């Protein structure tokens with residue numbers, strides 16, 4: 001019997017399924033399955049629906065709007081959302097800014113920002129990376145200098161996901177120029193409409209616009225917009241990146257994709273006219289993906305269980321990130337190989353009859369997933385963390 005097969009959890013799964021059947025409309029499914037980047041109004045509408053059900057932030061503490069679900073319930077919820085092709089939701093507010101504010105924010109900041117994240121009224125972006133500070137984040141050059149009751153921020157950030165529909169940014173900047181690189185950083189809350197902030201789109205090879213460059217020219221930020229303690233930004237950033245890596249493992253979405261590949265293998269034909277499911281290379285690939293998925297899921301569940309007991313994920317997030325991201329790439333590579341020429345059409349062409357429905361969104365996912373081994377700390381950097389912190393080498 002599976003861990004998930006108790007009467008209570010089966011009832012819970014049915015409750016989630018019924019909610020999704022009632023609320024998830026065809027537009028959300030179309031965008032999600034199509035591998036498209038969500039528009040702000042779609043993210044807001046989806047988040048508002050979850051919030052009105054009391055399910056806006058299952059992983060937050062109950063006192064600030066969480067559901068109080070066990071880790072298994074939370075996993076079931078994510079699995080059902082993945083199987084139904086529900087939107088991924090607002091990663092930066094719900095999974096990054098929210099938890100950082102809950103852990104380090106002042107009471108005033110919590111009251112001001114958390115309810116609007118929950119309700120889908122405000123969106124955040126993450127201003128960490130710079131053109132010469134990605135893996136080596138501590139070498140970042142954006143600086144903040146104090147002027148009376150304000151910090152003045154100057155510099156540049158890059159690869160700002162969702163910056164074009166964000167209201168707010170959590171931004172890492174240097175506040176102590178004399179200290180060691182890691183010791184002189186602080187996290188600021190920036191209003192994206194502040195004078196001196198300018199944004200430039202960066203188009204990616206999936207033909208989508210999800211990332212941006214941003215420039216700061218004497219941006220004035222009130223003193224109370226520092227999150228937590230001054231010059232503790234490096235510690236907060238490390239904790240935030242560990243949470244981001246756990247989220248990036250995306251086990252339920254990968255399970256949904258592997259089941260989709262299994263289904264496609266019976267519908268798509270090899271050159272000899274037989275279903276792909278009967279060819280050795282497809283069977284081998286699907287078997288290897290399934291076995292590796294089971295290992296990923298077990299690791300993800302154990303980290304989620306620790307998080308639900310209030311522990312930070314720490315270095316375990318590094319192996320989840322490596323395994324989860326590699327698996328996501330292998331899944332879409334397998335899909336592209338199975339689809340052949342039907343897989344290479346980008347954009348919404350599947351709706352025009354140019355592409356078989358099986359091809360929906362795979363090219364978008366395949367191209368965009370080049371990034372999953374890079375962002376939230378590249379996989380090479382995660383291997384260094386594992387060798388230092390877990391293996392003590």
Ligand SMILES: Cc1cc2nc3c(=O)[nH]c(=O)nc-3n(C[C@H](O)[C@H](O)[C@H](O)COP(=O)(O)OP(=O)(O)OC[C@H]3O[C@@H](n4cnc5c(N)ncnc54)[C@H](O)[C@@H]3O)c2cc1C
Pocket residue numbers: 125126127128129130131132133134135136158159160161162204211371374375376377378379380381384
């Ligand atoms: C689509 C996309 C979205 C992103 N979204 C955001 C965002 O919203 N906010 C944000 O702040 N950042 C974001 N990032 C930035 C991302 O976190 C960085 O790209 C990442 O940290 C790598 O930094 P880099 O691009 O400067 O590459 P580099 O650090 O220059 O690395 C280049 C290569 O060298 C390797 N390398 C570097 N140093 C080492 C080392 N010490 N040992 C071994 N190998 C090494 C890396 O693994 C990589 O393969 C995003 C990036 C992309 C592409």
